Amino acid sequence: LSSVSLGAGAGQDVGRSCILVSIAGKNVMLDCGMHMGYNDDRRFPDFSYITQNGRLTDFLDCVIISHFHLDHCGALPYFSEMVGYDGPIYMTHPTKAICPILLEDYRKITVDKKGETNFFTSQMIKDCMKKVVAVHLHQTVQVDEELEIKAYYAGHVLGAAMFQIKVGCESVVYTGDYNMTPDRHLGAAWIDKCRPDLLISESTYATTIRDSKRCRERDFLKKVHETVERGGKVLIPVFALGRAQELCILLETFWERMNLKAPIYFSTGLTEKANHYYKLFITWTNQKIRKTFVQRNMFEFKHIKAFDRAYADNPGPMVVFATPGMLHAGQSLQIFRKWAGNEKNMVIMPGYCVQGTVGHKILSGQRKLEMEGRQILEVKMQVEYMSFSAHADAKGIMQLIRQAEPRNVLLVHGEAKKMEFLKQKIEQEFHVNCYMPANGETTTIFTNPSIPVDISLGLLKRETAIGLLPDAKKPKLMHGTLIMKDNSFRLVSSEQALKELGLTEHQLRFTCRVHIQDPRKEHETGLRVYNHLKAILKDYSVQHLPDGSITVESILIQATAHSEDQGTKVLLVSWTYQDEELGSYLTSLLKKGLPQSTA
Amino acid sequence: YEALHTFELQAPTRVIEWARGSRICVAGYGPSGGNEILQLLPPPTLQAKETQGLCPERDFKVECGGFSNRPVYSLKHVPDTSLLVTSGPPDSSLQVWQVSAEDSDVIKSVSAISTENGLGQPWAKIAATSARAPWILHGSRLNNVQITEVESKKNVYVAASRSSEELSDVAFLDCSTLLVCCAKGQLCLADTRQPQSPLEATTVPSAPCGLRWCMGVKHGPPGSDSSSQPVARLSSTGHLTLTDLRKVSEPLAWAKCSVSCPSSSAEFLSISWAPALEGCVAVSGFDGTVHVYETRSWDGSGKEAEPLFVHKGHAFGGLDGSEGPPVVTAHTWHPQKPRTLLSAASDGSLHIWDWVESRGSC
Numbered sequence: 001l002s003s004v005s006l007g008a009g010a011g012q013d014v015g016r017s018c019i020l021v022s023i024a025g026k027n028v029m030l031d032c033g034m035h036m037g038y039n040d041d042r043r044f045p046d047f048s049y050i051t052q053n054g055r056l057t058d059f060l061d062c063v064i065i066s067h068f069h070l071d072h073c074g075a076l077p078y079f080s081e082m083v084g085y086d087g088p089i090y091m092t093h094p095t096k097a098i099c100p101i102l103l104e105d106y107r108k109i110t111v112d113k114k115g116e117t118n119f120f121t122s123q124m125i126k127d128c129m130k131k132v133v134a135v136h137l138h139q140t141v142q143v144d145e146e147l148e149i150k151a152y153y154a155g156h157v158l159g160a161a162m163f164q165i166k167v168g169c170e171s172v173v174y175t176g177d178y179n180m181t182p183d184r185h186l187g188a189a190w191i192d193k194c195r196p197d198l199l200i201s202e203s204t205y206a207t208t209i210r211d212s213k214r215c216r217e218r219d220f221l222k223k224v225h226e227t228v229e230r231g232g233k234v235l236i237p238v239f240a241l242g243r244a245q246e247l248c249i250l251l252e253t254f255w256e257r258m259n260l261k262a263p264i265y266f267s268t269g270l271t272e273k274a275n276h277y278y279k280l281f282i283t284w285t286n287q288k289i290r291k292t293f294v295q296r297n298m299f300e301f302k303h304i305k306a307f308d309r310a311y312a313d314n315p316g317p318m319v320v321f322a323t324p325g326m327l328h329a330g331q332s333l334q335i336f337r338k339w340a341g342n343e344k345n346m347v348i349m350p351g352y353c354v355q356g357t358v359g360h361k362i363l364s365g366q367r368k369l370e371m372e373g374r375q376i377l378e379v380k381m382q383v384e385y386m387s388f389s390a391h392a393d394a395k396g397i398m399q400l401i402r403q404a405e406p407r408n409v410l411l412v413h414g415e416a417k418k419m420e421f422l423k424q425k426i427e428q429e430f431h432v433n434c435y436m437p438a439n440g441e442t443t444t445i446f447t448n449p450s451i452p453v454d455i456s457l458g459l460l461k462r463e464t465a466i467g468l469l470p471d472a473k474k475p476k477l478m479h480g481t482l483i484m485k486d487n488s489f490r491l492v493s494s495e496q497a498l499k500e501l502g503l504t505e506h507q508l509r510f511t512c513r514v515h516i517q518d519p520r521k522e523h524e525t526g527l528r529v530y531n532h533l534k535a536i537l538k539d540y541s542v543q544h545l546p547d548g549s550i551t552v553e554s555i556l557i558q559a560t561a562h563s564e565d566q567g568t569k570v571l572l573v574s575w576t577y578q579d580e581e582l583g584s585y586l587t588s589l590l591k592k593g594l595p596q597s598t599a
Numbered sequence: 600y601e602a603l604h605t606f607e608l609q610a611p612t613r614v615i616e617w618a619r620g621s622r623i624c625v626a627g628y629g630p631s632g633g634n635e636i637l638q639l640l641p642p643p644t645l646q647a648k649e650t651q652g653l654c655p656e657r658d659f660k661v662e663c664g665g666f667s668n669r670p671v672y673s674l675k676h677v678p679d680t681s682l683l684v685t686s687g688p689p690d691s692s693l694q695v696w697q698v699s700a701e702d703s704d705v706i707k708s709v710s711a712i713s714t715e716n717g718l719g720q721p722w723a724k725i726a727a728t729s730a731r732a733p734w735i736l737h738g739s740r741l742n743n744v745q746i747t748e749v750e751s752k753k754n755v756y757v758a759a760s761r762s763s764e765e766l767s768d769v770a771f772l773d774c775s776t777l778l779v780c781c782a783k784g785q786l787c788l789a790d791t792r793q794p795q796s797p798l799e800a801t802t803v804p805s806a807p808c809g810l811r812w813c814m815g816v817k818h819g820p821p822g823s824d825s826s827s828q829p830v831a832r833l834s835s836t837g838h839l840t841l842t843d844l845r846k847v848s849e850p851l852a853w854a855k856c857s858v859s860c861p862s863s864s865a866e867f868l869s870i871s872w873a874p875a876l877e878g879c880v881a882v883s884g885f886d887g888t889v890h891v892y893e894t895r896s897w898d899g900s901g902k903e904a905e906p907l908f909v910h911k912g913h914a915f916g917g918l919d920g921s922e923g924p925p926v927v928t929a930h931t932w933h934p935q936k937p938r939t940l941l942s943a944a945s946d947g948s949l950h951i952w953d954w955v956e957s958r959g960s961c
Binding site for chain 2: 208
């Protein structure tokens with residue numbers, strides 16, 4: 001029995017992911033995200049839900065984190081250090097490297113900028129990461145004697161993985177966020193035909209049909225081009241990895257094709273960090289990037305140069321990539337402040353921004369920002385948002401289900417009303433059950449585990465000796481006794497079972513009375529019966545015993561006189577349970593009466 | 600292009616129909632069942648006054664979906680209702696569907712409208728109106744043209760015609776006048792207030808023009824006389840003709856589209872008038888392109904016309920050339936934005952595009 005408990009997190013809530021799975025007595029927590037929309041305690045999942053009094057470390061066998069996005073790992077330090085959990089936390093190597101950076105960034109914004117108290121500290125982040133065990137793709141990790149996990153490539157972002165959790169012959173696959181179409185720097189998710197009992201898939205974009213990448217890129221280039229043509233400056237705040245590379249390659253090719261002269265800059269901090277991570281995790285990017293990286297340095301572009309702080313004041317058009325991605329501090333914020341007042345300039349936000357950051361504020365439409373020292377910054381530059389983040393759409397979800405062949409599917413991260421169609425689609429196409437639980441709801445999935453049974457050699461030999469040779473394609477019926485003792489199952493012959501259990505065998509015998517009209521003596525009636533049966537039952541052994549009784553195989557027939565009626569004889573037909581069939585047949589045969597003429 | 604958005608549907612569609620609240624409906628036409636009817640909410644870019652580029656919401660949302668056992672060859676929305684009507688092989692019956700986007704996202708099949716002797720007939724061509732009541736005009740041949748009231752399923756009009764000419768299009772000109780176009784090219788008008796009156800047929804253009812014709816009807820602003828708008832007809836060899844219904848004997852204009860190869864199957868031929876651009880038509884179905892023509896400059900000579908714009912996007916699809924290059928299966932104009940069209944092709948692609956006024960591609 002595998003039961004999934006959607007606690008405190010995913011299910012119908014698009015804000016964060018945190019799923020509790022109970023499988024064959026093991027408890028695993030999948031992701032530990034925080035809700036990006038709330039500013040207070042609601043952003044963290046409610047862990048008291050999981051176990052009222054027990055310690056989380058005792059209750060949970062492990063925690064698995066799928067990737068570094070804050071809505072999947074943002075609550076991890078809170079969970080492990082403030083609520084208390086000392087067991088293993090599993091994630092891939094890139095996730096382990098990048099998580100602490102994002103968590104620290106997030107902590108800085110929340111505590112330093114917004115002055116919040118009840119929040120995890122830098123030390124807590126460090127202590128939390130010490131509990132992390134990094135895993136490789138397709139590596140089977142033995143959590144304990146019975147529980148094992150395996151990571152699969154998920155695309156989406158660097159280091160994102162889908163996890164298979166297996167206990168004995170029951171398994172669950174959790175996808176985290178994934179993507180089925182490769183992009184410029186990441187491949188597509190892939191899983192083998194592992195046939196899990198349950199596939200838990202995200203479905204945020206299940207009802208979306210995405211605009212093609214080429215169109216988005218085309219529009220991005222158009223915007224950049226227009227701004228640069230009119231002499232404006234374009235700021236693109238990026239996080240160090242992934243999308244930055246893609247956009248650089250895009251701009252470089254475009255600049256070359258259009259023969260543009262405006263300078264493009266890349267801040268140096270970015271270069272170092274990105275290079276560092278790419279070197280570490282080169283196997284996680286797709287084939288194309290790997291080739292280019294091997295041939296040359298990722299950041300040796302013809303048109304893209306290293307940035308110097310002073311350049312921000314240069315007149316004329318330019319494009320600058322700077323960190324951090326949400327404009328909450330550092331170089332990108334500095335540049336933003338310099339350029340915000342000019343309407344010819346543009347800032348293009350390439351991803352989600354956490355609430356409280358300048359990035360988030362300007363994307364929400366705010367045009368007057370309060371900076372340090374009560375200074376008001378008026379934002380006249382154009383603000384554009386462009387999302388390149390990749391999630392699976394309905395087609396992608398169907399593809400993944402086709403690859404993995406689960407017996408049941410559970411969708412998280414979507415809205416129930418809007419997923420009825422997808423649920424039907426999945427059920428119709430794959431003939432599996434599809435569940436869409438709400439936040440806090442527990443879903444129970446029933447599995448059909450295979451139970452191995454040992455058959456005794458004696459029984460096997462006897463069965464093969466009895467009859468026809470076993471035919472691989474035809475099932476053969478056999479009789480035996482199943483003994484279940486101490487988690488072992490054995491199939492043995494009845495005799496052996498009786499002997500082992502110390503039981504005596506009982507015999508079951510049936511007797512039936514058949515009345516026949518016959519005025520003659522018992523002895524003669526018996527002879528009549530004998531002759532009759534001998535004539536009819538030619539294939540059976542019919543015997544007439546000295547004491548007057550008749551046997552057909554092991555069935556006994558005796559003729560006796562009726563106590564009250566001289567003209568009627570009573571035939572007693574007696575058989576054991578094993579001869580039921582023949583016994584019934586004889587009885588009905590005799591009930592039809594005896595033929596008239598006999599010797 | 601002013602704007603271009605390309606999408607990929609899970610299964611190709613040959614219908615794009617505008618439904619309530621600026622939604623569009625598409626449907627699969629696979630022969631072996633399991634076809635989906637989808638109601639899609641177009642990206643906000645389509646609804647905005649000026650086209651935006653990097654708007655975060657650039658995607659279609661699948662609002663509702665339903666399953667159809669038959670391939671869907673034609674789909675029409677019944678105005679002012681949440682009903683859709685579809686038709687497709689193997690006969691000329693219609694299926695009625697209910698879209699209830701608030702409670703659930705499943706499009707439910709509510710009823711079927713069957714026709715007498717419908718079995719074995721070609722699939723029905725449909726038009727819908729709600730001017731008097733929700734009515735469906737349908738038929739596959741001249742002798743089975745009828746108007747059925749959707750709710751009661753009763754016929755309010757049956758055309759009296761003995762001819763078994765196959766139809767390619769039907770349309771309501773107004774609530775009492777209907778127009779049908781035969782596959783061979785004849786146009787027939789009928790007045791619903793005079794049931795049992797035979798349909799009058801117009802002549803077919805005499806020049807050898809291929810096997811099959813289809814028509815496009817423009818609806819003027821409500822209240823205007825629809826029969827004053829010219830009717831366009833397109834043949835499988837690329838000939839275009841405009842006819843004024845008040846003077847059916849002589850065509851208003853004649854031209855030939857600049858298509859490289861005439862379509863042999865003519866299955867997806869389609870011609871439609873721009874609702875917000877005077878005198879413009881869009882033509883598709885020959886290959887992977889959609890042509891837009893300005894008809895006011897045409898005369899009766901039948902010479903080749905220069906398209907105002909050619910959308911070639913679909914021709915670059917066709918991932919595995921096993922089925923040959925993709926063919927545009929359907930196109931439709933945006934009701935308000937003058938130069939915006941949507942087009943779909945046999946490889947499952949769906950494009951929204953808006954071209955720049957001056958000639959030349961981007």
